[in-house]
Amino acid sequence: MAELDRERIDHRFKGLPPDAEGxxxxELAAQRRSLFDGGFTTPVLVLSEEALDHNLGLLERYTAEHGLVFAPHGKTSMAPRLFARQLAHGAWGITVAVPHQARVAHAFGVRRIFLANEVVDPAALRWIGRQLDADPDFTLxxxxxxxxxxxxxxxxxxxAGTRRPLDVVxxxxxxxxxxxxxxTEAECLALxxxxxxxxxxxxxxxxxxExxxxxxxxxxxxxxxxRLVALAADLDAAGRFADTQEIVISAGGSAWFDAVADVFAEIPELSAPVMKLLRSGAYLTHDDDHYRRITPFNRVPAEGHLEPAFRLWAQVLSRPTPTQAFLNAGKRDAPYDLGLPHPVAVRSARDGSVRDPSPGFAVTKLSDQHAWLSVPAAEPLEVGDWVALGLSHPCTTFDKWPLIPVARADGTATSFVRTFF
Incomplete structure (x- = not known):
């Protein structure tokens, strides 16, 4: 984290204050600048400090209470600072999807990596083999x-001459x-x-x-x-886990982790202790659309609730007609694969007051650098006003922003999240 804090600010990072270059x-985090009058330019994507703290604590409690080991999917963010926060909140390790992501996590000190994918690239396997041989405490x-x-x-x-065997599931x-x-199970036994x-x-x-x-x-x-649990039991009965001191059974995206908790609680006694490994990653930032609708906490509200952590602040550039306006954020800035952004707040350029959008105020389309707004004719939206957009699908939000301010509810930027896609 100290290495990340030493990175210099320049033209690579959109949204950051131009006068902070160098x-x-x-140093910028220590200045505690305001998003709204501290020189940040729009559009700017922001993470809520309070929402991150809440979501981190909630999944730490949830996994502990359900006897689950947690390796959150890091491909959602590819942000080492967030990896560190997840590990500090009890995560066993970090899940990734491709070897490049494993290299990023390893470079920033993650010692346990679950690569939830097949790997058949010789160059990637050579790299994995080198790390396994170089560090007996490194797990992949x-x-x-x-x-x-x-x-x-x-x-x-x-x-490659790798001496240490690679663990596979x-x-x-x-x-x-x-x-x-x-x-099929028969193919699993042959494999x-x-x-x-x-x-x-x-x-x-x-x-x-799942x-x-x-x-x-x-x-x-x-x-x-x-079926997954029964497969593990069949393989164990066939003696296929004789060489391991711990049997891994892993599942868990962000839509069905309640089902994972239910079924993993039923795992029978096997020949070795079982690591019940959950991999949900989108919980960290949640969202205002897709994941809000499918979160398991909707089915089991007594377990708690997640908070959307993203806000994309953009400015009104044009209101050419009473019912149409345009913001300076588009496809380059906001995800749109699972749903369009939607307005959640308006901040007046005149006096800084913040209000809820009027009913019927909506994003109807995204161009490369514009959001098309449909607005009621009576909506007092002005050119220069700031509009906060709630976003859908964190997995395709992070990859558009190499550097993201983390801010408190009052707009004070307290730290910065660097991403590596």
Whole structure:
């Protein structure tokens, strides 16, 4: 984190004050500038300090109470400062999706990485092998879902001279129309034999992603999770985990972690202790649309609630007609793959007062650098006013912003989150 604080501010980082150029991020954070009169330019994406604290604490409590080990999916943010906060709140490690993301996490000191994907790239496997051999305390697990993949991994690791075996988990596919993963239990058993036949790999568990269950509902998701647990028990009975001191069973996106908690509580006693590994990542920032609608806390409200942490502040550039206005934020700034942004607050350029948008005030379209607003004719929106947009889908928000201020509710910027995509 000290290294991140020493990075110099320049033209690479949109939204930051032009007069802060040359300062380090740590120096700018120490100035406690206001988003609204401290020189920040629009559009500017902001993370709420209070919402982050709330969400971090909630999932720390939830996973502890349900006996789950937590490795939140870091590909959501690719932000080492947020990795550090998650680890400080009890996370076992960080989940990533591709080897580049593993390299970023490792470079910033993450010692336990769950790579929730197949890896067959020889260059990536050489890098993984070097890290495993160089650091006996470094842990990395990844998926396998084919005999061909096992062969490619073994060839690459042996060619690199890797001495320490790479831990792998068999990925069980979530259905015929799902993404990656083995489709049948018989194929899983054959794959386990293939892993056992090569010295470069060690089978330590099973995993998958219940969010890919076709036509997902509680009954179908619970049924697939029970298949995953039964697969682990079958492999254990066949002696396939004899070389590991802990059996990994992992699932858990951000839509069904309540089902994961339910089913993982039913895991029978196996030949070794079980690591019940949850990987939900979108909880950290939540959102104002997609994840707000699908959060498990909607189904079990007694467990708590998550807070949206993102606000994209943009300015009104034009109001060419009484019912139309344009903001200076567009596709380059806001996600739009799961839903358009929507206005949640308006800040007057005249007096700094903040109010709720009028009913019918909405974003109807995004251009590259403009948000199209539909506004009621009586809405007192003026050119120069600031509009806060709530966003949908954090996974495609972070990748648009290499540097994001973290601010308190009063607008004071307290730190900066650097992303690496």
């Amino acid at each position: 300062l380090t991020l740590g 697990l990844c998926y396998v879902d084919s005999v061909r993949g096992v062969t490619l991994m073994d060839e690459a690791l042996r060619a 068999i990925e069980l596919g979530a259905g015929e129309q799902a993404r990656t993963g083995v489709r 386990a034999e293939a892993v056992a036949a090569v010295p470069s790999l060690r089978l330590v568990g099973v995993a998958g992603y 969010g890919e269950v076709p036509d997902a509902d509680p009954e179908r998701v619970h049924a697939w999770l029970r």
